[in-house]
Amino acid sequence: MKAKAKTIPTKDWLESLKKAADELLKTSLRFDRDSLAENGKEAGPEPVEGQPGAYIAVLGDANAMHLGLAASREGCRALARGLLGMRTDQELSDKDAVDGVSEVMNIIAGKVKSQMSDRDHSLRLGMPIFMEQPIQMRDDMERLVADVRIGPVPCQLMVFKMKKAA
Numbered sequence: 001m002k003a004k005a006k007t008i009p010t011k012d013w014l015e016s017l018k019k020a021a022d023e024l025l026k027t028s029l030r031f032d033r034d035s036l037a038e039n040g041k042e043a044g045p046e047p048v049e050g051q052p053g054a055y056i057a058v059l060g061d062a063n064a065m066h067l068g069l070a071a072s073r074e075g076c077r078a079l080a081r082g083l084l085g086m087r088t089d090q091e092l093s094d095k096d097a098v099d100g101v102s103e104v105m106n107i108i109a110g111k112v113k114s115q116m117s118d119r120d121h122s123l124r125l126g127m128p129i130f131m132e133q134p135i136q137m138r139d140d141m142e143r144l145v146a147d148v149r150i151g152p153v154p155c156q157l158m159v160f161k162m163k164k165a166a
């Protein structure tokens with residue numbers, strides 16, 4: 001008999017998201033030396049609200065979340081280049097940048113789903129979507145954010161869920 005799915009705390013989703021992004025950096029993203037040197041100097045401010053990013057739904061019997069990854073436009077381009085193994089000086093179309101960041105989010109979400117599947121076997125992923133503007137917060141939503149660096153790129157990792165009705 002299958003164990004009943006349990007609601008997973010939002011903070012656990014965020015920790016899993018950070019772990020999955022770090023794992024992706026170590027296994028699948030390749031940044032060239034120019035990108036690392038260029039961005040290593042700019043280790044200043046962390047990402048700010050309102051940046052473009054990719055989002056994906058993770059749904060199950062007891063859990064319904066949206067995971068997100070946002071970065072500056074140049075940060076999104078750097079992530080896409082890192083996934084594609086491109087050098088900083090190689091041209092990347094806007095469409096390829098959007099597709100690349102969406103695929104980065106898809107891979108990260110797949111890793112999160114795998115990490116959480118022992119707690120909810122019914123989890124499934126939606127399709128990643130890229131948005132130029134951030135998700136608009138409403139009173140009935142909860143959001144947790146972590147400012148991280150994925151290689152040389154300052155990013156925000158986000159978890160969104162609807163608050164329970166009282």
